[in-house]
Amino acid sequence: MGDNRKPQRQERRRFLTVYGRNAVLEALEDPEMDCRILHLAKSNRSGGVVKEIQRAAQSRGLDYREHSREELARISRNGRQDQGVALDVYCPAMRELDDYLTTLNIHSDAPQRLLALDGVTNPQNMGMVIRSAAAAGVTAVLYADRGNPALGPLVIKASAGTVFRAPLLRCQSITQASKALCDSGFELYRMQAKGSRSLFDGQGFSSRALFVLGGESHGISKELSELPGENLSIPMQNGVESLNVAVSGALVAYIASTGN
Amino acid sequence: MGDNRKPQRQERRRFLTVYGRNAVLEALEDPEMDCRILHLAKSNRSGGVVKEIQRAAQSRGLDYREHSREELARISRNGRQDQGVALDVYCPAMRELDDYLTTLNIHSDAPQRLLALDGVTNPQNMGMVIRSAAAAGVTAVLYADRGNPALGPLVIKASAGTVFRAPLLRCQSITQASKALCDSGFELYRMQAKGSRSLFDGQGFSSRALFVLGGESHGISKELSELPGENLSIPMQNGVESLNVAVSGALVAYIASTGN
Numbered sequence: 286m287g288d289n290r291k292p293q294r295q296e297r298r299r300f301l302t303v304y305g306r307n308a309v310l311e312a313l314e315d316p317e318m319d320c321r322i323l324h325l326a327k328s329n330r331s332g333g334v335v336k337e338i339q340r341a342a343q344s345r346g347l348d349y350r351e352h353s354r355e356e357l358a359r360i361s362r363n364g365r366q367d368q369g370v371a372l373d374v375y376c377p378a379m380r381e382l383d384d385y386l387t388t389l390n391i392h393s394d395a396p397q398r399l400l401a402l403d404g405v406t407n408p409q410n411m412g413m414v415i416r417s418a419a420a421a422g423v424t425a426v427l428y429a430d431r432g433n434p435a436l437g438p439l440v441i442k443a444s445a446g447t448v449f450r451a452p453l454l455r456c457q458s459i460t461q462a463s464k465a466l467c468d469s470g471f472e473l474y475r476m477q478a479k480g481s482r483s484l485f486d487g488q489g490f491s492s493r494a495l496f497v498l499g500g501e502s503h504g505i506s507k508e509l510s511e512l513p514g515e516n517l518s519i520p521m522q523n524g525v526e527s528l529n530v531a532v533s534g535a536l537v538a539y540i541a542s543t544g545n
Numbered sequence: 546m547g548d549n550r551k552p553q554r555q556e557r558r559r560f561l562t563v564y565g566r567n568a569v570l571e572a573l574e575d576p577e578m579d580c581r582i583l584h585l586a587k588s589n590r591s592g593g594v595v596k597e598i599q600r601a602a603q604s605r606g607l608d609y610r611e612h613s614r615e616e617l618a619r620i621s622r623n624g625r626q627d628q629g630v631a632l633d634v635y636c637p638a639m640r641e642l643d644d645y646l647t648t649l650n651i652h653s654d655a656p657q658r659l660l661a662l663d664g665v666t667n668p669q670n671m672g673m674v675i676r677s678a679a680a681a682g683v684t685a686v687l688y689a690d691r692g693n694p695a696l697g698p699l700v701i702k703a704s705a706g707t708v709f710r711a712p713l714l715r716c717q718s719i720t721q722a723s724k725a726l727c728d729s730g731f732e733l734y735r736m737q738a739k740g741s742r743s744l745f746d747g748q749g750f751s752s753r754a755l756f757v758l759g760g761e762s763h764g765i766s767k768e769l770s771e772l773p774g775e776n777l778s779i780p781m782q783n784g785v786e787s788l789n790v791a792v793s794g795a796l797v798a799y800i801a802s803t804g805n
Contacts, residue, residue, distance in 0.1 A: 422782035
């Protein structure tokens with residue numbers, strides 16, 4: 286196949302690459318997944334799961350491409366765990382932040398509710414927050430190439446598969462993205478243990494709101510703390526000092542979306 | 546030591562028994578833990594961690610008792626993993642449901658917000674819900690001897706240690722407890738995917754409210770579904786079909802407590 290079949294960079298960023306034999310087979314067998322290109326290592330022995338994968342692809346009318354082990358590792362970005370199999374899945378709700386900002390009408394009053402995880406490196410937490418945020422109906426979750434865990438099997442599993450249809454805005458880093466959003470009229474709400482305002486005070490939020498949660502160990506970065514914005518807290522009793530970030534993320538997502 | 550030193554049954558139920566060398570040492574070194582009795586197997590070789598444990602107990606002025614391996618296994622209730630070490634920790638906020646109901650003033654208007662997990666068997670989820678519920682300030686979480694996971698190391702870890710100070714009401718089963726609470730004027734709110742009312746509708750709840758969440762695989766039991774009560778749902782968008790029970794539990798706990 287010629288190079289002209291390759292999605293352009295912008296388009297490529299709307300794909301997630303699933304790897305590993307069981308994960309790929311599961312994706313192919315899920316009618317809700319928009320599977321596009323199956324990649325196989327030439328070195329795969331045919332038969333067994335590989336045969337099942339090829340059959341599942343065929344029954345979807347999906348072609349496959351063969352690659353050397355090295356080429357496949359570049360595609361899966363995880364040569365150690367791809368087991369010679371990778372699959373590009375199209376994620377209709379995944380966009381570039383730049384693209385989102387370009388099409389966001391300057392005069393639009395439609396409430397925008399964005400969620401960002403600053404320095405959250407635990408894939409389980411990332412996946413759980415994506416699932417809750419998608420369920421809550423936030424506008425989107427920022428997903429940073431640097432600082433967030435790769436959208437690999439652990440994130441996919443913890444998200445219960447919702448990552449493929451969740452509204453995600455891809456960006457380079459949460460700091461850069463936050464600055465760009467502030468420049469576009471977004472109010473920054475930082476979740477802090479000692480925030481001046483309670484998330485539950487019912488006072489509402491700016492029409493364009495970006496909620497940022499800090500990572501498991503270091504909280505919100507110094508750079509983000511210095512940007513203009515408000516600090517929100519989740520009140521805690523019984524001497525509890527913190528909540529799991531997946532829990533905080535769900536509370537923020539639902540309170541932000543339901544307008545409570 | 547004579548039998549008269551043994552806490553009575555009612556009192557005993559206010560203790561959690563921590564086991565395993567590292568868990569016990571950690572508990573002894575935590576000034577916030579009310580450690581009462583250290584149990585050691587006679588067969589333990591002295592030195593190493595056991596020596597550290599004895600030293601930590603001594604610096605608290607805590608005595609220890611020696612037992613046969615078999616006796617210790619009865620105390621820890623987990624002979625496979627206790628490593629010859631167990632520790633009774635007093636949990637001031639843990640009570641029997643019967644005791645709570647006896648002292649609950651019939652005419653009291655103070656809002657009661659109870660949370661129950663029906664058939665939730667995953668210790669991580671149990672621990673995370675206890676942590677969130679304690680933080681939210683619910684009146685108490687029901688903890689059933691049958692149907693909930695043992696309050697062992699996995700629950701303690703997932704609760705980030707809050708299980709020792711969380712308000713817990715011990716009962717035999719969630720079904721029995723729910724019936725007893727209904728008899729005491731509690732309204733039962735069942736969390737169901739197809740509830741008739743949204744958790745977020747802002748309409749408030751009965752002054753005495755028991756919120757029940759179903760287990761990971763089977764949801765709320767048939768028996769509980771047939772009790773009088775209301776079905777509440779958490780609205781979900783983007784095709785998400787369910788939330789992690791730890792996430793639902795946190796949402797319920799905070800919405801119930803903050804009165805949103």
